[in-house]
Amino acid sequence: MTAPVAYRPATAADVPSLHATWAEAFDDAHVVRLWSGDPGRLPRTFVAVQAGTVVAAVYYLPRRIRDAAGGVDLVGGVANVATRVRARGRGHVRRLLDLAVTAMAADGCAWSLLFTGTPGVYASSGYRPFTLRYPTGRPAAATATAPPAGWTVRAEPGVDWAELAPVHAAFNADRPLSTVRAADDWRLRVPVWYSPPTELLVARHRGRVAGYLAAHWAPGRVRVVETAALPDRPDALPALFRAVARAAAARDVRHCVARLPADPAIDAALPCLLVAPVVEADTTGMVRPIHATPDHLAAITAAPGAFHWPADYL
Template sequence: MTTYRAATPADEPGLHALWAVCFAAPQLLPLYRSDPDRLPRTMVAEGSDGVEAVVYWLPRRVRNAEGGIDLVGGVANVATRPDARGRGHIRSLLGMALESMSEAGCDWSLLFTGSPGVYESSGYKVFSQSLTRGPLAAATRDTSGVRRASVAEWPLLAELYDRHNAHRPLTTVRSPDDWRHRVPAHYDDSVDLRLAEGSGYVALRWHDTSVEVLEAAGHLPELFSWVAAEAAARGVTRAEARLTPGEPALPFLFAELETVADTSGMARPLAVDPSPTLASPSAIHWVADYF
C-alpha cells in the first residue's frame, strides 16, 4: 500500500538516493538544502520499502506582464524510482503540491521539463521562450573595461540585474539569499562571468565550437564585443543566447541570427492566468533561477 504525505527529516536519505539515481545535477542538493522550509513542501509516495516518488515545490516571486509580482509555485526534483513507475504517483503528488501552493497563496505554478506528458494531466501547458543563435560577429568595440567577475560580488551584479529586469515578465525578483545560495549553485566554476564595471555583466558557458549566453544584464555592446573577441581567440564560431529578438545589442554578438523556441517550460493557473506573462515578447526566465 502506498501512502502520500509530506516528507519528514527521516525521509531525506531516501530522497537523496532517489535523486542520485534519476538526475545528474550537482546543483540539486545544494539548492534543496538551502530551503529551510523544504520538508512541508516535499510530497512523497511511501511504499513498503521506502520512498517511491517525490514532488517538491518552492515559492518564487516572478514579474508579471504588468510589471507587478506574482507568487509562483515552482515545481522541481520530480522523480519516481524506476521500479515504481506507471502507478500514477506523480499525478497524485502534484495534486497535493497544487493544493499546498493554493493554501500558501500562490497565483500560478511553473516548471521546466523534457517530459511534458507527465504534467499535462495535472493541468500544465507548454509555453515557449525565445532562444537566439547564429554565427558570431566580429569584435568592433574596445573591450578593455571587461573583467572576470565572481558571484561573491553579488551586490554589484544584483544592482545591474534589478535595473535590467525591473519590468521584464517571467524574471525572478531575486533576494539577497538567492544571490548567496541559488545563483552560485547554477553559476559555478564552469560558468565564465564577465563584468563591465557599473555597466553590465554576462554569464557564459564555453564549448568547443560554441558559447552559451546564460544571462546578460545592463548595457551590453562592450560585453558582447568581448565575447566575440574571446570566441575568435578560442576558435569558437557560434553562439546561443537566452535573449529576446528585441535586444538592441544583438548585432554586437551575432553576424546573423535566428530565433528558435525553447518549449521546456510549463505553467498552470491557480488564482491567476499566467498567459499574458508567458506570451510577452520580452519574457525571459534566466538559468540561475531554475528550481
C-alpha cells in the same frame, strides 16, 4: 502482496531515501544542494513511500515572479520531480502534484511554473506549455577595439554577487516571467547555476558595475545565458558582447547561442555578438493556474520581452 503506498509531506526520516531517489534520477549535485538551502523544504516536499522507502518525490518553492501588468505574483515553482525506475508508470507523480498544488493554493500562490523535457508527465495535472524564443548564430567578427575611457570589461570569477543584484533588478524591473531575486538567491542559487565552466564577465564604468554577462563555454560553442545593464549604461551590453566575440575567435568557437530575451537594449547590441542570427525556441516551460485565471498566465507568457533566466530554475 504489494506493500501499500503512502502519499504525504516528507519528514526528516525520509531524507536519506529521498536523496537516493534523486541520485537515481539526476546526475547533478546541485539538486540536493539547492533543496538543502531551503529552510521550509520538508513541508513542501511530497513523497510516495512504499515499505519505508521513498519511491517518488515532488518539491515546490514559492517564488515571486513578475506579471504582464507590472505587478508581482507569488508562484509555486515545481522541481526535483523523480520516480525510482522500479516504480514508474504507476501515477505517483500525478498524486504528488495534486498534494503540491493543494499546498500552493493554501500558500496563496497565483499559479505554478516548471521546466521539463517530459511535458506529457504534467499535462494530466493541468500544466500547459509555453515557448521562449532567442537568437543563435555565428559569433561576430572579433575587433581589437578597446572599451572607451573609464570602462573595463573582464572575467571576474571572484565577484561579489551582491554587486550584480541592483543591475539585474533594474534591467528586469518590468520583465514578465522574470523572478524577483532575493538576497538568498544571490547567495546560493545564482552561484550554483553559474558556476564553472560558466564564465562571468563584468563591465565597470569608473569602477562601478554597469553590466555583466554569464557565458557557458564548450568545445566549438558558447551559450550566453544571462546579461544585464543599468538603464543609464546600455553601452555596457555592446562592450560585453564584443568581449565574448573576441574570446570566441581566440577559442575557435563557431556557434553562439544567445539565450536572451527580445529587449531594445539587447537587440541594439546584438550585432556585436552574432552574425546572421536565427530564432530558436525553448518549449520546456509549463504553467498551471491556481488562483489566477488562464488569461492572466497567457498574458504573462506571451508578453513582449517575457523571459525566465536559467539561474532562477529550481
